[in-house]
Amino acid sequence: MDIFLKDFRKSAPWGMVLYRGRELLKLKENIFLVPFEYFLG
Numbered sequence: 001m002d003i004f005l006k007d008f009r010k011s012a013p014w015g016m017v018l019y020r021g022r023e024l025l026k027l028k029e030n031i032f033l034v035p036f037e038y039f040l041g
Contacts, residue, residue: 001031 001015014030018039025033 002028005030 001017005012005015014032016032016034017027018036019033021033021035022037023033024035024038027033
């Protein structure tokens with residue numbers, strides 16, 4: 001994710017990783033962990 005964000009910083013200023021947890025977490029300044037359930041709506 002770090003390399004992708006460095007290569008595409010203008011078109012992708014932040015990134016997110018879907019995971020099986022329950023909490024929305026900030027992994028780094030511009031990378032977030034988002035529960036997969038948020039997208040099942």
